[in-house]
Amino acid sequence: xxxxxxxxxxxxxxxxxxxxxxxxxxxxxxxxxxxxxxxxxxxxxxxxxxxxxxxxxxxxxxxxxxxxxxxxxxxxxxxxxxxxxxxxxxxxxxxxxxxxxxxxxxxxxxxxxxxxxxxxxxxxxxxxxxxxxxxxxxxxxxxxxxxxxxxxxxxxxxxxxxxxxxxxxxxxxxxxxxxxxxxxxxxxxxxxxxxxxxxxxxxxxxxxxxxxxxxxxxxxxxxxxxxxxxxxxxxxxxxxxxxxxxxxxxxxxxxxxxxxxxxxxxxxxxxxxxxxxxxxxxxxxxxxxxxxxxxxxxxxxxxxxxxxxxxxxxxxxxxxxxxxxxxxxxxxxxxxxxxxxxxxxxxxxxxxxxxxxxxxxxxxxxxxxxxxxxxxxxxxxxxxxxxxxxxxxxxxxxx
Numbered sequence: 001x002x003x004x005x006x007x008x009x010x011x012x013x014x015x016x017x018x019x020x021x022x023x024x025x026x027x028x029x030x031x032x033x034x035x036x037x038x039x040x041x042x043x044x045x046x047x048x049x050x051x052x053x054x055x056x057x058x059x060x061x062x063x064x065x066x067x068x069x070x071x072x073x074x075x076x077x078x079x080x081x082x083x084x085x086x087x088x089x090x091x092x093x094x095x096x097x098x099x100x101x102x103x104x105x106x107x108x109x110x111x112x113x114x115x116x117x118x119x120x121x122x123x124x125x126x127x128x129x130x131x132x133x134x135x136x137x138x139x140x141x142x143x144x145x146x147x148x149x150x151x152x153x154x155x156x157x158x159x160x161x162x163x164x165x166x167x168x169x170x171x172x173x174x175x176x177x178x179x180x181x182x183x184x185x186x187x188x189x190x191x192x193x194x195x196x197x198x199x200x201x202x203x204x205x206x207x208x209x210x211x212x213x214x215x216x217x218x219x220x221x222x223x224x225x226x227x228x229x230x231x232x233x234x235x236x237x238x239x240x241x242x243x244x245x246x247x248x249x250x251x252x253x254x255x256x257x258x259x260x261x262x263x264x265x266x267x268x269x270x271x272x273x274x275x276x277x278x279x280x281x282x283x284x285x286x287x288x289x290x291x292x293x294x295x296x297x298x299x300x301x302x303x304x305x306x307x308x309x310x311x312x313x314x315x316x317x318x319x320x321x322x323x324x325x326x327x328x329x330x331x332x333x334x335x336x337x338x339x340x341x342x343x344x345x346x347x348x349x350x351x352x353x354x355x356x357x358x359x360x361x362x363x364x365x366x367x368x369x370x371x372x373x374x375x376x377x378x379x380x381x382x383x384x385x386x387x388x389x390x391x392x393x394x395x396x397x398x399x
Contacts, residue, residue, distance in 0.1 A: 003299035008277060009382045012221075020387045023352040024378025025168050025329055027218035028199065030270070034222060037269035041262040048258050059261050066264040067251070069271040070227045072286045074194070074213060075204045080230035082251040083259060083267075087195055087216045087226040088117040093254050094191065094212065094228060097239040099125030102159055107132040109153050109161040109188070112365045113145045113172055118162050118193045118214070119361075136163070140366065143167070143321025145174040150182045158188040165208070166197035169362050169376065171326035173197060180209025195219050195226075199274075199381070200327045201297035202290045205231050220381075222270030223263045228254065277381060296381060303379055303388055304328040310392040317395055320366060320374060328379035331356065331363065337398050339373040346375075349394045353377050 009015055014029035021029065041062070047053070049060035067078040084090040108126055110119050112135055126133050134153045138145050145163075154161070161183045166173045176192055183190045194203055195216035205213055212235075215227045230236055233250060241253040248255075274289055275281065281291035304326070311317045316335040334342050339355040346353050354376045358368025368374050377391070 003277070003295045004279065005299065005382065005384050007279065009384070011273070012382050015382060018350065020351040020390050022377045022379060022383065022387065022391055023354060024380040024383070025354060025376045026378075027216075028221040028380045029382070030221045030223075030266075031273045033273055034266045034269045038223065038262045038266040041265035046261040059258075062261050062264045062268075063259055066259075066267050069268045069285070070215065070229060072284075073198065073203060073215070073271050073274070073289060074229050075206060075286065076229045076231065077233050079250055080233035080236065082228040082230070082236070082254045083264070084226050084228075084255060086224060087193065087214045088121075090226045090228045090254065091118055091191075091193070091214055092121040093242050093256075094239075095121035095125050097242065097254065098160060098189070099129055099131075100240040102126075102129045102131045104130045105132075105157055106159045107134055107155060107157050108159055109134045109136060109150070111136040111145060111163050111174075112138050113143070113167050113170075113174065113362050114162065114164045114193065115168065116361050118164060118191075122160065122162050131159070132157075134158075138172070138362065138365070141321075142323055143170040143172045143362070143366075144323050145172060147175045147178040147182070150179050154182055154186040154188065156186060158183075158186050160189050160191060162191045163193070164196065165192050165194040165213075166200070166327040166329075167362060168196040168327075168329050168378065169331055169356075170321040170323070170366075171329045172321065172323040173325040173327060175325070176208050176210065184209065196327055196329065199296075200293075200300060202293040205229060211235070217267050217270055220270060220274060223266040225263055225267050300328045300379055300381075300383075303383060303385065304330075306385070307377075307379070307388050307392065310388070311395065314392055315395040316399055317375075320363075320368070328383075329377070331368070331374040331376050333368070333371055333374050334395070334398060339375045342375050342395070342398065345398060346391070346394050349390070351391055351394055353391075 011031045045055040047055040067081040070081045071078040189211045191212045192210040193214045199220040213229045217225045277292040278295040281288040317332040320331045343355045357373040
């Protein structure tokens with residue numbers, strides 16, 4: 001059955017503002033069921049886990065259900081799910097914990113494609129420990145991240161490889177399974193930030209070959225929460241703990257303080273929403289997630305193809321990069337109009353998009369700051385063909 005975008009749009013209250021939202025690079029708008037679940041949890045009596053009274057048991061059950069929901073999203077064990085206030089915070093905790101074991105002569109491998117949240121924590125720990133840093137470079141023309149280069153980058157002294165599964169800036173999806181194979185051969189740990197990939201297709205931690213994946217729930221319309229998922233939960237007990245509990249075990253070793261029950265309820269509802277994007281999907285939540293996200297991937301591939309062709313043929317826009325595999329996020333410049341002026345023009349026509357100065361991360365590496373920055377656009381589950389046409393037409397007006 002074809003993806004029913006009209007039905008999905010009806011589930012998102014924020015779309016009633018009349019604007020065209022192609023600002024998906026900042027995250028998607030929350031479905032009604034996420035708002036309702038959060039509000040319901042706020043109204044209910046909830047305490048901290050560990051008690052024998054109902055309010056405490058609710059908190060404990062909600063926390064377990066949240067770990068299970070995240071595990072279902074990526075095909076993992078809930079005992080390996082760490083939940084925290086955001087991906088950047090969790091990656092910093094992970095880098096700090098792993099960095100405790102590094103010694104002089106060790107190395108890590110980072111990528112020019114990655115967001116600063118999956119680069120800065122590793123760099124800081126490498127500098128503190130005197131650990132070497134090697135960089136996986138991108139193809140400047142296509143923005144691909146060639147997997148063959150990892151043959152030369154990886155050594156027996158490599159401890160961690162940190163990569164993104166998809167760039168929210170240029171859309172590139174590297175071939176993570178191939179890189180994972182090379183990483184395993186050298187005994188290194190592979191940490192993959194799948195925040196920008198998770199909203200746009202089925203995710204499977206085993207198929208990726210990652211040891212740890214990072215997720216941002218806001219990317220698909222969930223609360224501002226992040227998660228780390230460990231393929232082997234036992235690894236957590238071998239890491240240095242940042243918990244305030246001296247005897248913390250498992251995921252709690254990378255968690256600080258109690259969780260917000262309303263936020264956890266919203267997280268669960270947001271993953272249930274993903275599982276229901278295809279209303280004909282049946283089976284377990286994991287099975288429904290795979291079916292629904294496959295429909296999303298197919299639908300958005302068509303929208304993205306249209307957007308790319310129309311931007312390149314009808315407007316004065318230059319789309320940054322041309323990777324073979326990509327998510328529906330992109331950056332572009334205009335031949336005669338600076339990025340801030342482009343987004344002002346779009347806003348005058350009721351279209352939401354962002355200007356990025358291009359002074360950090362992959363955009364800085366591409367020299368985007370030298371041309372006045374870029375316009376960043378991201379599609380969402382609720383984006384339709386009429387909105388893509390509105391965006392292209394507005395850019396075409398600039399000549």
